[in-house]
């Protein structure tokens with residue numbers, strides 16, 4: 528063949544190969560973007576931070592409602608067990624202080640979770656900037672993120688939770704009296720808080736305590752003995768960060784009687800849930816929920832004897 532003809536054949540093959548490449552299926556990426564979502568609350572900036580999602584074993588964990596009702600509630604919301612449950616935390620920048628409410632699971636829930644620190648950095652903050660860490664309670668998925676390799680993740684922060692909560696989980700004498708599956712929760716709480724205690728940075732508070740200008744603690748016992756919500760107010764805008772008042776919105780908003788086996792005192796947890804739901808609905812509070820689908824920010828609307836969750840409207844630029 529003439530050398531020019533070879534050239535045409537080779538060029539043809541190259542073009543064909545290039546076209547094939549361009550038409551080949553793009554590989555699926557299968558990951559999400561960084562887990563943070565920002566809103567303004569009056570003068571305060573609030574950043575919801577995702578620690579991860581994990582398969583929540585609803586059918587074994589939810590109590591106080593028939594299994595058929597659980598299945599119906601999930602189906603109505605186009606869900607089926609196990610449902611991926613979010614672990615959310617909330618970072619409040621008041622303009623003078625940086626306050627983190629709950630810290631995710633750290634390494635205690637395995638690979639699903641422990642994403643909080645990466646998401647905090649992706650959101651434009653460093654852990655050294657956090658002035659206060661407020662814990663709603665001392666369960667693993669709220670306290671686990673305060674340490675890494677036994678050291679403080681937030682070395683300049685004061686760590687706070689209610690005194691009742693501290694007295695319960697940090698006292699090993701309570702461990703044998705609790706259900707067996709909670710025994711590692713005592714160990715985790717003690718180990719997580721230890722470096723802050725050693726550094727004299729652990730400062731529990733008592734009762735409905737005013738923590739800082741615009742932040743008030745509100746006792747909501749039952750899920751744990753000292754379970755606490757935080758009410759944040761700026762320019763007459765309110766955010767109720769309520770911790771574990773609701774674990775599965777599809778079930779517990781329609782039937783607030785439904786509890787979870789992690790509730791230390793289920794009747795008290797039910798009372799606290801009804802109180803917090805009615806309060807949020809009546810006062811039109813914005814709610815920050817630890818386990819409602821990320822970002823866990825929304826409103827509660829009363830609907831007869833039931834409640835609805837209305838997620839915040841997405842804003843590309845957070846507006847006051």
Ligand SMILES: [Zn+2]
Pocket residue numbers: 664666750771789
């Ligand atoms: Zn909990």
